[in-house]
Amino acid sequence: MKAWEHVINAAMLGTDKPMPGNADLPEEIAIVANAIDSADTLDKEAKYLQKAALIYNYRQCGFTPLQKQDLPQNIAQPETKSYCTETAARVLDAILDESNDALLELWLNLCHKAGQLSLPDVLPVLSEKAEKDKSLRPLITECSGNRGLWLSKLNPAWDYFSVLPDEDIWQTGNPADRAEVLRKVRQSDPQKALEWLQQTWEQENAAGKVELLKVLKTNSSPADLPWLESLLAEKGQKVKEEALTLLKHIPGSSIVKQYEDLLVKAVTLKKEKAMLGMMTKISIRQELPATVDESIFKSGIEKLAGQKSSVNDEGYIIYQLMASVPPSFWEKQFDATPEQVVGYFEKYAVSQIGALAKAVIRFNADSWIPYFFYKAEIHPEFVNKLPVQQRDKYLFMFMDNDAPNTVQIALRCRQEWGIEFTKAALVHMVAYPYQYNRGDFGRMIRLIPVGILDHLERIVPKDLNHQAPWDKNKNYLIKLLGLKQQTLQAFNA
Amino acid sequence: MQLTEDQIYALAPDEASKKAGRDLAGPAKWVTKGINELALWGECQGSGSKPYQTQVDLTSIAFKCSCPSRKFPCKHGLGLLLLCARQPALFTNGDMPAWVSDWISKRSEKEEKKVEKAEKPVDENAQAKRQQAREQKVSGGIAELLVWIKDIVRGGILTMPEKGANFWENMARRMVDAQAGGLAGMVRALATTNFWNEGWQSSFMDKLLQLYLVAESYQHLANINPLLQQDIRTAIGFTTNQEELKQQTGVTDTWLVIGKDSRDEQQLTVEQNWLYGIKTNQYALVLQFIARGQFGQLALSPGMYLDAELAYFPSAVPFRAIIKNYNAVRPVDLAAIQSYSGWQQVAGQESDLNSRLPFRSEMPFVVAGLKPVQYQKQWWLQDQEGGLCRIAPAYQNIWQLMAISGGEALTMTVIGKENEFRPLGVWHQNNYKAI
Numbered sequence: 001m002k003a004w005e006h007v008i009n010a011a012m013l014g015t016d017k018p019m020p021g022n023a024d025l026p027e028e029i030a031i032v033a034n035a036i037d038s039a040d041t042l043d044k045e046a047k048y049l050q051k052a053a054l055i056y057n058y059r060q061c062g063f064t065p066l067q068k069q070d071l072p073q074n075i076a077q078p079e080t081k082s083y084c085t086e087t088a089a090r091v092l093d094a095i096l097d098e099s100n101d102a103l104l105e106l107w108l109n110l111c112h113k114a115g116q117l118s119l120p121d122v123l124p125v126l127s128e129k130a131e132k133d134k135s136l137r138p139l140i141t142e143c144s145g146n147r148g149l150w151l152s153k154l155n156p157a158w159d160y161f162s163v164l165p166d167e168d169i170w171q172t173g174n175p176a177d178r179a180e181v182l183r184k185v186r187q188s189d190p191q192k193a194l195e196w197l198q199q200t201w202e203q204e205n206a207a208g209k210v211e212l213l214k215v216l217k218t219n220s221s222p223a224d225l226p227w228l229e230s231l232l233a234e235k236g237q238k239v240k241e242e243a244l245t246l247l248k249h250i251p252g253s254s255i256v257k258q259y260e261d262l263l264v265k266a267v268t269l270k271k272e273k274a275m276l277g278m279m280t281k282i283s284i285r286q287e288l289p290a291t292v293d294e295s296i297f298k299s300g301i302e303k304l305a306g307q308k309s310s311v312n313d314e315g316y317i318i319y320q321l322m323a324s325v326p327p328s329f330w331e332k333q334f335d336a337t338p339e340q341v342v343g344y345f346e347k348y349a350v351s352q353i354g355a356l357a358k359a360v361i362r363f364n365a366d367s368w369i370p371y372f373f374y375k376a377e378i379h380p381e382f383v384n385k386l387p388v389q390q391r392d393k394y395l396f397m398f399m400d401n402d403a404p405n406t407v408q409i410a411l412r413c414r415q416e417w418g419i420e421f422t423k424a425a426l427v428h429m430v431a432y433p434y435q436y437n438r439g440d441f442g443r444m445i446r447l448i449p450v451g452i453l454d455h456l457e458r459i460v461p462k463d464l465n466h467q468a469p470w471d472k473n474k475n476y477l478i479k480l481l482g483l484k485q486q487t488l489q490a491f492n493a
Numbered sequence: 494m495q496l497t498e499d500q501i502y503a504l505a506p507d508e509a510s511k512k513a514g515r516d517l518a519g520p521a522k523w524v525t526k527g528i529n530e531l532a533l534w535g536e537c538q539g540s541g542s543k544p545y546q547t548q549v550d551l552t553s554i555a556f557k558c559s560c561p562s563r564k565f566p567c568k569h570g571l572g573l574l575l576l577c578a579r580q581p582a583l584f585t586n587g588d589m590p591a592w593v594s595d596w597i598s599k600r601s602e603k604e605e606k607k608v609e610k611a612e613k614p615v616d617e618n619a620q621a622k623r624q625q626a627r628e629q630k631v632s633g634g635i636a637e638l639l640v641w642i643k644d645i646v647r648g649g650i651l652t653m654p655e656k657g658a659n660f661w662e663n664m665a666r667r668m669v670d671a672q673a674g675g676l677a678g679m680v681r682a683l684a685t686t687n688f689w690n691e692g693w694q695s696s697f698m699d700k701l702l703q704l705y706l707v708a709e710s711y712q713h714l715a716n717i718n719p720l721l722q723q724d725i726r727t728a729i730g731f732t733t734n735q736e737e738l739k740q741q742t743g744v745t746d747t748w749l750v751i752g753k754d755s756r757d758e759q760q761l762t763v764e765q766n767w768l769y770g771i772k773t774n775q776y777a778l779v780l781q782f783i784a785r786g787q788f789g790q791l792a793l794s795p796g797m798y799l800d801a802e803l804a805y806f807p808s809a810v811p812f813r814a815i816i817k818n819y820n821a822v823r824p825v826d827l828a829a830i831q832s833y834s835g836w837q838q839v840a841g842q843e844s845d846l847n848s849r850l851p852f853r854s855e856m857p858f859v860v861a862g863l864k865p866v867q868y869q870k871q872w873w874l875q876d877q878e879g880g881l882c883r884i885a886p887a888y889q890n891i892w893q894l895m896a897i898s899g900g901e902a903l904t905m906t907v908i909g910k911e912n913e914f915r916p917l918g919v920w921h922q923n924n925y926k927a928i
Binding site: 004007008011012016045048049050052056060062063064065066067068069071073075076090094098120121122123124127147150151154479 | 837
C-alpha cells in the first residue's frame with residue numbers, strides 16, 4: 001500500500017528532514033489528513049504521527065486477501081489401507097514420547113503386518129524419525145500410506161519416500177543408495193545383482209568397486225566364482241583384496257582349494273591299532289609341510305601367533321586355515337560324519353575346535369551347529385542360528401560359569417528371550433546396576449518378553465546397595481513392558 | 494464430562510507430568526475408583542504406606558490430591574482422568590466416599606459464600622483521591638512518553654536497531670512509575686522488534702503508532718465515547734474490578750475452548766484461553782495470571798466444551814472476559830458451528846472491529862474451507878474463493894496441519910490480523926483438535 005510506504009519512508013528519514021510529499025489517499029481519508037495538516041496547535045511530529053495513525057488504521061481496515069485461483073491442486077491420494085485403531089494410535093504417541101526406538105520398531109512392524117496405517121497427525125514426527133534413522137525408513141514408509149508419500153513430496157528432507165524403481169536407483173542414484181539397492185536385489189535375486197554389477201563394473205571407480213563388492217557377501221555362492229576369480233587380476237590393490245575376501249567365503253574357490261590342499265597334508269587323522277589290535281588309538285597330527293607356498297601368507301594368513309597366544313606359530317597357521325575351509329572338507333579328510341569330526345577335534349585337537357566353529361559360521365554350515373552344543377566354549381555366532389528354545393538352552397549352559405559374557409552375547413540375539421533365560425539374565429544384571437542402566441534396558445526391551453512382568457517383583461539384588469538403582473530400572477522396565485504389552489494387544493499380536 | 498485424551502494432556506503443567514500421568518492411567522495403579530455426575534475419584538498406591546486420595550470436580554474441572562506434589566494438576570489427577578477416558582467401564586462405583594463428598598460440598602459452599610460475601614464499605618472519598626492522584630501520575634507519564642515518541646520520529650527510526658536495552662527500559666520503568674503498566678508493556682514490545690528482519694520498520698511503526706494512539710487518546714478522554722474510554726484506560730493499565738464485573742449479567746452459551754497459550758512475564762505465567770460461543774457466535778479471551786508456585790483456578794484445554802456464563806470487560810469491541818461459572822459438557826457437532834465463509838468475510842469483520850477500536854489485539858476467527866498451500870516458498874491458507882492469507886512464519890506445526898489436511902480444505906480456527914494468521918485448531922473427523 002503506497003500510503004503506508006510513504007509513512008515508513010518519512011519515519012526512516014525523520015520529521016527533522018524535509019518530508020516527502022503527501023501520500024495519495026482516498027478522498028474521505030484525505031479530508032481528515034488535510035484537517036490534521038491545517039491544525040495550528042500541532043507541531044510537525046504530532047501532525048506526522050496523527051496522519052500515520054490514520055493511515056495505519058486505513059491500512060488495517062482495507063486489507064484484502066491475495067487472490068490466486070490458479071494454484072495447482074495438490075491433494076493426497078486416498079488411502080488403500082485402513083488406519084490403525086485409536087488405541088494403537090495412543091500407544092504410538094506414548095512410545096514417541098518415551099523416545100524408544102525399539103518399541104517404535106515393534107509398533108511399526110505390527111502395524112505393517114496388520115496392513116494398517118498410522119494416523120495422519122503423527123506423520124511429521126514419524127518422518128523426522130525416519131530422516132534421522134535410516135533403518136526405520138522402510139517401515140515408516142509402509143505405515144505412512146499415501147498421505148506420507150504426499151507429505152514427503154512437499155518436504156525435501158523426507159525424500160526417502162520416493163519410490164523410484166530399483167533399476168533407476170541403480171543407474172542414477174548416489175553411491176550409498178546404489179549400494180543399498182544392490183544389497184536389496186542381492187537378497188532377493190543374487191544372480192541379478194551380480195549381473196548389474198558386472199554391467200557397470202568398468203564405469204565404477206576404485207572406491208565404488210570396493211563398496212559394491214562388499215554387497216556380494218550376501219548370498220554368495222559358487223555362481224559368483226568365475227567373475228570374482230577374474231577380479232584377482234584387477235589393477236586396484238583394494239579391489240583385489242575385497243575380491244579375495246569374498247572368494248574366501250565360497251567353497252570351491254581357488255584360494256579355498258589352496259587352503260584345503262595344504263590342510264590335506266597338515267592335519268591328518270591317525271588311527272593305529274593298540275593293545276594287540278584290540279583297540280584303535282586315534283590322534284590328530286598337525287604338522288605343516290616343510291615348505292609352504294608363500295602366496296598362502298600373502299592371502300591373509302598370519303605367520304606369527306603373537307607373544308600372548310596359547311598356541312605356537314604352526315598351530316596358529318593351521319587354526320587360520322581351518323577357519324577358512326568349509327567344514328564338509330573334514331568329512332572327506334577324516335572319512336567321518338560331522339558329529340565324529342567335531343568329536344575328534346574336541347578330543348584330540350581341542351585348540352582347533354574354535355577354528356572349526358568359525359568355519360561353520362563362515363560357510364553357513366548350520367547343520368553342524370548342534371554338534372557344538374555341549375562343548376565348553378560359547379560361540380557367539382551360533383545364537384542367532386538356533387531356534388529360540390535351543391538358543392536359550394545353549395545360552396543357559398554358560399550362564400553359571402560365565403554370566404557376564406553370556407549376557408553380552410545374549411544381547412545380540414535377534415529374537416525375544418524366553419522367560420526363564422530373561423529371569424537368569426536379569427538376576428545377573430541387577431548385580432551390576434551401573435553397567436546395565438536405564439538406556440540399556442530401553443534398548444533391550446525388544447528382547448525382554450512381556451511375560452516377565454509377573455516375575456519382576458521376585459527379582460531382587462543380593463547386595464542391598466543395589467536395591468535403589470534396581471528399583472529405578474525396574475520401574476522403567478515395567479513402564480516399557482507396559483507399552484510393549486499395549487502394542488501387542490493393540491494389534492492382537 | 495467428556496474430555497478427550499488430548500484435552501487431558503493439555504491440562505498437564507509440563508511434559509514430565511504428561512508422561513507420569515500416562516504411566517498412572519492403568520487400572521492396576523488404582524486401589525479404588527469411582528465416578529458420578531459431580532466427581533471422579535480414586536485412591537492410587539504410591540510410594541507411601543497409604544494410597545493417595547485423588548479427586549476431580551467434574552462440573553468445573555478442579556483437582557485435589559493428597560500427594561505432596563507441587564505440580565497442578567498432579568500426575569495422579571491426570572492419570573485418573575486418562576484412565577476414565579480410556580476405560581470408563583471400570584468406574585462402576587457412584588457413591589462418593591466421605592473424603593470426596595466433603596471436598597465437593599466445601600467447594601459448593603465456598604462458591605455460595607463468594608456470592609453472598611457482602612462488599613466491604615468503601616471510603617469513596619479516599620478512593621476518589623487515590624484515583625485522582627493516579628490519573629495525575631499517568632498524565633505526567635504520558636506527557637513524557639509523547640515527547641519521547643516525538644523525539645523518535647524527529648530523528649528518524651533508522652537508528653532504532655542501535656539503541657541499547659536501556660533506551661527502552663528507562664521509558665518502560667518511567668511508565669511503571671507513572672502507574673501506567675499497560676504503556677510500559679507496549680514500550681517493552683517495541684524493544685522486542687526483530688531489527689534483523691527485513692521490513693522491521695513496518696512492524697515497529699505499527700507498535701509505535703498503537704502506543705501513540707493510546708497515549709494521545711488519553712489526553713482527550715473526555716471527548717471519547719465511554720466504551721472506547723474503557724479500552725484506552727485498560728490499554729494504559731487501569732484495572733477493572735472483576736468482582737463488579739461478576740455482578741453483571743453475562744453471556745450464557747456453550748463455549749468451545751479453541752486455543753490456549755501460556756507465556757512467562759516477570760514471575761507470572763499469563764495463560765490465554767480463547768473461547769468461541771456456539772450459539773451467540775461470539776469470541777472471548779479469558780486470561781489467567783498464575784504466580785510462580787501457585788495454581789490456576791481454571792483448568793481449560795482446547796477442544797473442551799463448556800456451558801458457561803461469561804462477563805465481558807467493557808469495551809468498544811468486547812473480547813476479554815471472565816468466566817462466572819461453567820460446566821464441562823459434551824462436544825457439539827461441527828454442523829452447529831457458525832463460521833466465516835472465507836477471507837473476504839474475515840476482512841469485513843476486521844474492518845468493522847478496527848473502525849471501532851484501532852489499537853485492538855489480534856482476535857480469533859472460525860473460518861470454513863481453508864486449505865494450507867505453498868506459494869512462492871511460503872505457507873498460506875487458501876479459502877474456497879482462492880483468497881490467500883499468509884501463515885505466520887513463527888507457526889511451528891505446519892507439517893502437522895498439512896498431514897491432517899492432506900491438501901483438502903478444513904474448518905479451522907485462526908488468530909491474527911490483516912493478512913497474516915496462525916492456525917489454532919482444526920475440525921478433523923468432527924473433533925476439534927488444537928494444532
